[in-house]
Amino acid sequence: MRAGTVLGSALAAAALLGASCGGGGSSGRAASQTAIFLKDVPFIVLADGTQVDQLVLRITAVELRDPRTPVPLGAPFKDFDLLTLDSTAALLALGQVPAGVYEKLAFTVDPSGCLFVDANGNAVSTSSQGRVLVVPHSTFEVEFYPPLDTSVHSTIVLDVRPDKILKVVTPGTVYELKDEVDALVAGPPGASGLPVSVPVDDVEGRITALHCPDFTLSFAIDVDTSGARIEDEDTGAVLGCAQLLVGEEVEVEGTLVVGQGGRPRILASKVEVERGTAGGAPGGAGEIELEGRIGNLQAMATPPTFDLVRGGQVIAHVQVAPGAEIEDDPTDRHILVTDLRDGDFVEVEGRLAAPPGAPPLTLVAEKIERK
16 A cells, blocks of 8 residues: 555545534634645656656645635745655645635646756756746646535645646647646644644555664555554564564554654554564565665666665665566556666565665565556
């Protein structure tokens, strides 16, 4: 399960809690602190094959809208590179909002500060030569489903969808920035608006880093076990954090928060461990599944190798096994390792090439899916 899926599902569930809340308008009701987060775009490859390495929006204003009165929110406003957030959420705006029901949110961009950069380092903006970015609307409007009731929720996450926000008008020449953004709401009212806090269970993944009492799951969510009961899934034996191994598969229950720096974090109440999934005893070969971007691809080496990168950090060194299955998920076809490129977002399944230890791991890939 990816971090975006976990976070999105949890926040969407929280949004449903507010579906039955009534009311309308914002006048005459107490104000509460409301926070707006902007969530990452995982990767973008455009319809004409252009790989986008940076996508920058210069956001200059944010406001909530009820049927009558817009409510502006305060800074921070700045240039956001959506491709560097990488499974995190950045604080976009924060302010006091009158309690009430709001149907929409709007944010304003400065077209002159919006651009994307391709894999060759070429910037495409509203004023670039040869290729140009068209920004037909400076205001991006987002509708809440259900409407946002600030007496119930005080945190909003804007989730930018790569398949919708950037469109090819004329291949290789003209590109358009579309106002396609989804909004999720969560979090209790009346506090700072930070952090989002949502109960979660059945969050499954593999441990990629271990710094007790914390560990990191394979989709870049940190887990705090300081208040958790850790059990062997098969025997029910109670374990300590120090007995966990990098590469082991776990199932986590607890509370999802979006805390410092916007990084997703689970305050675990229970962790079940599938022992032996990291190879168990030293020298074992645990099965593992990781996601990230390809970096430093050596497609002609023997064996072919690349680094797997998340959040700007190398989380694994990958060796491609002979006969490894490599698929292009969007086209549902088999491809060769020479078809892969640095920057491709991939899911890698394989086995640990050495006993698990401090990251980055060394992984022998038996299956690769390009997303």
